[in-house]
Amino acid sequence: MTEYIIRFLIGGVIVSAFAMIGDVLRPKSFAGLFGAAPSxxxxxxxxxxxxxxxxxAAVQSxxxxxxxxxxxxxxxxxCQLLMRLHLRALTASLLATVVWLVAALGLQAVFSGGA
Known part of the structure; x- marks a missing residue:
């Protein structure tokens, strides 16, 4: 439980720092890049x-x-499914989720020996 509290506090501080960086940068659309995921x-x-x-930690990174x-x-x-094929957002995201899963697991298998 303590680990989650520490992660919450550290994450909050880093999210705030990234939000300040995002606020300074132009265009404002960059602000989303410095959101929760990096922190x-x-x-x-x-x-x-x-x-x-x-x-x-190396395996995690x-x-x-x-x-x-x-x-x-x-x-x-x-983006391609939405713009070129004019699919609905739910359909496009579900189809692309399969691509994400194959890519992530494939990279893990190729570069980490499947571990």
Whole structure:
């Protein structure tokens, strides 16, 4: 339970810092890039290093990078499905979720030996 409280507090501080950075940058659409995901990832990695070892944190950070690449692919697929095929948002996002899952698990299998 203490780990969740620490993660919440660290995440909140980092979210606030990223929000201030996003507020300064132009265009304002960049503000969303500095939202919760980077701060939660940093808080998670910080806790992983403190409670476990560096190898454990390395596996977590590698998995986060694979997820980020898969999310980028997911986003591009959703945009194409919406703009070119004029699918409904729910349909496009469900189809792209399959692509995200295959990409994330595929990257994990290829670069981590399936671990």
């Amino acid at each position: 939660v990832a940093l808080a998670t990695l910080g806790i992983a290093i403190v409670t476990h070892d560096a190898a454990y 590698r998995s986060m990078m694979f997820g980020a690449v898969a999310l980028c692919l997911y986003s591009m697929i959703v």
